[in-house]
Amino acid sequence: KVQHSSAIKKKKGRRYCCGYPISIFFIVVNEFCERFSYYGMRAVLVLYFRYFLLWDDDLATSIYHAFVALCYLTPILGAIIADSWLGKFKTIIYLSIVYAIGQVTMAISTIHDITDANRDGTPDNFTFHIALSMLGLILIALGTGGIKPCVAAFGGDQFQEHQSRQLNTFFSVFYLCINAGSLLSTLITPLKSVASTLMVFIAGSGMYVKTDPEGNIMWSVCKCIGFAIKNRFRHRSSSYPKREHWMDWANEKYDKLLIAQIKMVLKVLFLYIPLPMFWTLFDQKGSRWTLQATTMSGDFVSILISTVNPILILTLVPIMDRLIFPLIQKCGLNFSPLKRMTVGMLFAAMAFVSAALVQIEIDKTLPNFPSSSESQLKVVNTYSTTLNVTISPNEHLLIESFGSSADYVTFDHQDITVSLNTNPVITKAFSLIKGGRQTLIIPSDPTVMRDFVLRHGEQWCEFSRKFGFGASYTFLIPSTVFSDDCESITEVEDMKPNSVHMALQIPQYFLITTGEVMFSVTGLQFSYSQAPKNMKSVLQAGWLCTNAVGNIIVLIVAELGKLPKQWAEYLLFASLLVAVSIIFSIMAYFYTYIDPAEIEAQVRKEQGLEPEEMEKETLEMEEKDEDQKNEQGVKQTKI
Numbered sequence: 078k079v080q081h082s083s084a085i086k087k088k089k090g091r092r093y094c095c096g097y098p099i100s101i102f103f104i105v106v107n108e109f110c111e112r113f114s115y116y117g118m119r120a121v122l123v124l125y126f127r128y129f130l131l132w133d134d135d136l137a138t139s140i141y142h143a144f145v146a147l148c149y150l151t152p153i154l155g156a157i158i159a160d161s162w163l164g165k166f167k168t169i170i171y172l173s174i175v176y177a178i179g180q181v182t183m184a185i186s187t188i189h190d191i192t193d194a195n196r197d198g199t200p201d202n203f204t205f206h207i208a209l210s211m212l213g214l215i216l217i218a219l220g221t222g223g224i225k226p227c228v229a230a231f232g233g234d235q236f237q238e239h240q241s242r243q244l245n246t247f248f249s250v251f252y253l254c255i256n257a258g259s260l261l262s263t264l265i266t267p268l269k270s271v272a273s274t275l276m277v278f279i280a281g282s283g284m285y286v287k288t289d290p291e292g293n294i295m296w297s298v299c300k301c302i303g304f305a306i307k308n309r310f311r312h313r314s315s316s317y318p319k320r321e322h323w324m325d326w327a328n329e330k331y332d333k334l335l336i337a338q339i340k341m342v343l344k345v346l347f348l349y350i351p352l353p354m355f356w357t358l359f360d361q362k363g364s365r366w367t368l369q370a371t372t373m374s375g376d377f378v379s380i381l382i383s384t385v386n387p388i389l390i391l392t393l394v395p396i397m398d399r400l401i402f403p404l405i406q407k408c409g410l411n412f413s414p415l416k417r418m419t420v421g422m423l424f425a426a427m428a429f430v431s432a433a434l435v436q437i438e439i440d441k442t443l444p445n446f447p448s449s450s451e452s453q454l455k456v457v458n459t460y461s462t463t464l465n466v467t468i469s470p471n472e473h474l475l476i477e478s479f480g481s482s483a484d485y486v487t488f489d490h491q492d493i494t495v496s497l498n499t500n501p502v503i504t505k506a507f508s509l510i511k512g513g514r515q516t517l518i519i520p521s522d523p524t525v526m527r528d529f530v531l532r533h534g535e536q537w538c539e540f541s542r543k544f545g546f547g548a549s550y551t552f553l554i555p556s557t558v559f560s561d562d563c564e565s566i567t568e569v570e571d572m573k574p575n576s577v578h579m580a581l582q583i584p585q586y587f588l589i590t591t592g593e594v595m596f597s598v599t600g601l602q603f604s605y606s607q608a609p610k611n612m613k614s615v616l617q618a619g620w621l622c623t624n625a626v627g628n629i630i631v632l633i634v635a636e637l638g639k640l641p642k643q644w645a646e647y648l649l650f651a652s653l654l655v656a657v658s659i660i661f662s663i664m665a666y667f668y669t670y671i672d673p674a675e676i677e678a679q680v681r682k683e684q685g686l687e688p689e690e691m692e693k694e695t696l697e698m699e700e701k702d703e704d705q706k707n708e709q710g711v712k713q714t715k716i
């Protein structure tokens with residue numbers, strides 16, 4: 078009775094603006110601040126690993142993906158704590174504190190002065206910094222992941238059953254805030270944002286609808302499933318009559334309502350099995366696509382590329398919600414949530430086809446590097462006259478003074494002899510490095526060693542030309558050069574600058590983000606709407622876990638099983654996602670959308686409602702009326 082009246086008291090605090098509970102304002106701002114902090118930290122994480130902890134590219138990328146995977150695995154823990162023990166409100170508060178401690182720990186780990194006793198600018202004790210940063214990252218993963226399923230579900234809890242339209246809009250706005258936070262964090266430093274997250278959330282405290290946790294629900298679910306499996310096994314003989322669903326084998330011991338709720342959750346979780354493949358492709362934006370961008374040209378575009386996903390989300394979500402989806406509906410087509418998710422997957426697959434096409438263009442412009450059994454040599458002539466260079470057995474090069482051979486010459490053997498048509502003829506034998514590129518410099522005569530400083534800003538010689546991305550140059554400086562004799566310095570281009578423009582990546586970003594809007598925003602709404610009341614966070618956590626598994630697949634498949642051609646790897650991922658989306662569409666075809674509240678009410682009715690429940694329901698109905706009147710602006714003073 079006491080619990081019952083307190084629940085009602087809390088619900089009476091509900092206030093509305095334009096048909097939406099005011100409390101959701103605090104929730105979406107909280108999500109904005111949280112994502113601002115998370116994405117801001119994530120944006121510099123690989124750089125921190127690479128340039129502070131001095132890890133190599135592979136280790137930095139692997140730990141980065143492992144961290145992201147952990148961030149999407151910890152929601153299970155947060156959901157269990159919220160649904161079984163603390164409730165969503167307190168879980169968000171406590172785990173946000175853990176999150177803040179994690180960010181502070183991480184910040185401390187980046188102060189090299191702590192262990193830099195000899196003040197040379199690098200830490201002396203890397204173990205200390207690594208241990209501290211790993212601790213910080215684990216706390217951050219626990220905080221960000223733990224609160225994530227609770228915040229989305231808590232937002233959903235603020236609405237009533239008849240507000241399904243507003244609920245869908247809430248999830249779209251929620252996703253917009255995630256991306257506004259992500260966009261801003263790329264542009265400005267995410268300082269103090271976890272503290273703001275917590276303060277904004279607490280500020281709305283008096284206005285939230287806070288549903289109490291209903292005991293250790295996860296433990297009851299596990300015990301019930303365990304019992305059903307054991308009982309089914311005990312009655313495996315064909316003499317026992319079959320039951321409609323394997324969970325019905327728990328009927329002997331467990332409440333019908335719990336069994337019905339577990340059936341609903343399992344049905345959705347089964348549907349989630351193919352979904353990680355979407356995230357496997359999506360999360361390669363941050364690794365493979367970024368590496369692809371480093372082989373392309375265009376400097377200002379690089380900032381656009383790092384912000385294009387959130388910018389497109391901010392544009393596409395309203396366009397989809399207000400224009401495309403209503404238009405499709407008007408055409409009489411039933412674009413159900415699961416259909417949207419399938420189309421989202423196909424868009425992501427198309428994005429990877431687009432990435433493969435861009436890669437083929439890039440490959441055409443890339444230098445032809447030697448295979449592991451070949452060697453390459455370039456010859457540079459700093460001699461005073463043009464030279465005829467013969468490389469055994471039959472390579473003849475005519476190289477003018479202060480010039481070089483047009484390109485690297487490839488040899489399938491390593492031992493060569495170089496002859497120059499000087500007087501007397503000079504002949505010398507060399508052994509080249511297998512699989513490597515080398516440059517042979519023919520020195521000027523007489524050889525004088527001298528220093529020449531090329532210093533930015535105050536260099537002796539100004540070079541007006543801009544060096545291209547990805548290019549490599551050799552400067553030939555004559556021994557006689559003086560500060561006013563810049564003309565005599567010759568530049569040899571060893572590697573051509575990247576020539577495929579980064580703007581070519583925009584179509585693939587556009588396609589993957591369109592896919593994300595259809596897949597991720599819809600998935601978020603779907604996970605909430607199909608979950609029984611006491612398992613909303615659990616199902617949100619299940620949804621987020623698909624992201625974690627996707628990242629683990631990136632780690633395993635993309636890192637270990639590299640294909641020789643990058644474009645082929647992109648096409649492989651695209652084909653895999655098309656195959657998975659076909660499987661998903663078949664599974665979706667057999668899925669029947671449910672109204673969990675209706676099923677729960679039906680089971681209760683079958684069981685015969687207890688007087689207490691009846692009373693609660695009547696009060697809720699009364700309250701629903703009051704809320705509806707509130708929405709219409711009618712002021713009610715008393716129920």
Ligand SMILES: C[C@H](N)C(=O)N1CCC[C@H]1C(=O)O
Pocket residue numbers: 112255256259386387390593597624
């Ligand atoms: C930044 C992405 N566009 C995005 O919004 N997300 C990627 C994974 C899910 C979602 C998020 O919650 O951050």
